[in-house]
Amino acid sequence: MTDIIIIGAGPAGMTAAIYARRASKSVLVLEAMSYGGQIINTPDIENYPVAAHISGFEFAQNVYNQAKALGAEFKFEKAVEIRDSGDTKTVVTPKNEYEAKAVIIATGSENRKLGVADEDKLVGRGVSYCATCDGAFFRKKAVAVVGGGNTALEDALYLADIAEKVYLIHRRDRFRGEDATVEKLKQRENVEFVYNSVVTKLNADKKLESVEVTDKQGNVRTLEVSGLFVAVGRIPENQNFASVIELDGAGYAVAAENCRTKTPGVFVAGDNRVKDVRQLVTATADGAVAATEAVKYINS
Amino acid sequence: MAVKTITTETFASEVLQSNIPVLVDFYADWCGPCKMLRPTLEELSVEKSGVKFAAINIDDNPEMADEYGISSIPCVILFKNGKEADRSIGLRPKEAFDEMLG
Structure with missing residues (x-):
């Protein structure tokens, strides 16, 4: 059994992986697409401390390499369900089931669509x-x-x-x-x-x-x-996990700054959490907090 | 094989007149998702036989982006017998391209 499974390899999830590995916990990161999250679309990040300018791609690569070097394992599978059995959480993907002591949901959000006919067909064609x-x-x-x-x-x-x-x-x-x-x-x-x-x-x-x-x-x-x-907003990607976390009216995961959800051992980090400021720096901050809380939960 | 860089000048000979299907990656250097996608295409180019893999920089070759009505990258188009057979837009997992190539 893995100590901590992190769902989503964006800035929040990968930062959580770094913190969890530095606390000597085994870490499996599950990602549906590719590491980096939505920040890879940003050509130039100018508001993250330390780097006056860095591309989203470079940022993602650096954090990925850092987490990998610390021993985090990455698998490119989409988590579709979390089953809570108290001390053991099971994360289900289309191919596998993985068990962990704690889970951090860092799935971020996706673009809200207009819902007009042919919209999907015309993505990339206007x-x-x-x-x-x-x-x-x-x-x-x-x-x-x-x-x-x-x-x-x-x-x-x-x-x-x-x-x-x-x-x-x-x-x-x-x-x-x-x-x-x-x-x-x-x-x-x-x-x-x-x-x-x-x-x-x-x-x-x-x-x-x-x-x-x-x-x-x-x-x-x-x-x-x-x-x-x-540009009509974003939809948090929490729908698959509604059985273990509470969602607000807009679909965001309800959790305070400590990133704890209603299920002990399940945490949320990043843009999919209820919060006022959704920035790169608040996503990575959530990652640190969620991992620290998860470590505390496992050790107690 | 690896992903071969092509241009507007070589597009016809490399893609349209190819005897085997060609998967063309329309990309730009400023595009993060394009950079994320490239290793996947490189891997597939080694694994798949009977398919050619090509990449064209749309900043240096805007004519081809126009020609194929591309307004978002990465855009990967599969050409068979000189015609567009399938198209994929955005960063997608390896399986999506596996499926596309059949």
């Missing part, structure tokens, strides 16, 4: 969830951003420098994001606000050609855009 990743493909073209939070506002500002025209589509007439960013956007001649509207249709041949938006009065308008950037 539909994107990451402006900094895909913005460069829309140089001098018209694009639309959907959303009302900081991500949507910052995406629109980023794209305003690249694209010829940026439509910012929001279902309300006020933004949740920061006023300062809204003001900056208002200064941009190539940004047009499309308030009280939702995307109702994507028109495409082989790639996106236009989007249909419908406003609250039912008026339909077609925007000729080759790119649609969806």
Whole structure:
């Protein structure tokens, strides 16, 4: 039996692996995709102490190498269930079952989709969830951003420098994001606000050609855009573990700063936990706390 | 075999006129997920026979990204007899490409 199984090899999970290994616990990290988590999409990290500039890829590689060198084991399998039998927890993947004394869930979150027909089919053919990743493909073209939070506002500002025209589509007439960013956007001649509207249709041949938006009065308008950037929030990836952790209304795992859940021996760390600030540094901090708590739990 | 770097100039001879299927990785140096994906493709290129593995930098060869309507990378396209047979977007696990190659 492994001492600690960590689900998710993003910054939170890999930091937990480092802390757990340094406390001499055996560690198995289960990851559905590839180590690194969503930070690998960030070209340049400028707000993590010590490194003034580091790419998300390099950051992920460094943390992975550090955890590996300390003896953490990584397996690329998706955890689909946690079974709690008191002192033993069983983590189930499509291929295997693994037993551990403690489990840390550090699965992060995924992009929320609009839910419009053909959205999935057009990902990579005009539909994107990451402006900094895909913005460069829309140089001098018209694009639309959907959303009302900081991500949507910052995406629109980023794209305003690249694209010829940026439509910012929001279902309300006020933004949740920061006023300062809204003001900056208002200064941009190539940004047009499309308030009280939702995307109702994507028109495409082989790639996106236009989007249909419908406003609250039912008026339909077609925007000729080759790119649609969806920034309507994220969904925490906790659904598979609802039997052992409590979820809030938005699906986040309920746990205080000590990362403990309602099940003794099951901890949560990172973006999938209820918290106010979701940053790289708060994710790694959670990893440290969750691992320390898990070690304490096993030793007691 | 390894993943072979190709360009707009060599695309026709390396991909479209190839006698065997070709898996082409459209990537850029600034793209983190592309860097994460490459070792997987390198591994597969050693394991799989009867398939050619190629990579094309879309910053140096934007014509080809345009040609295939690519707006997100990594984008991996499987070509058979000069035509697109399948496409995968984003970082995906090795099994996904295993499946794609059949």
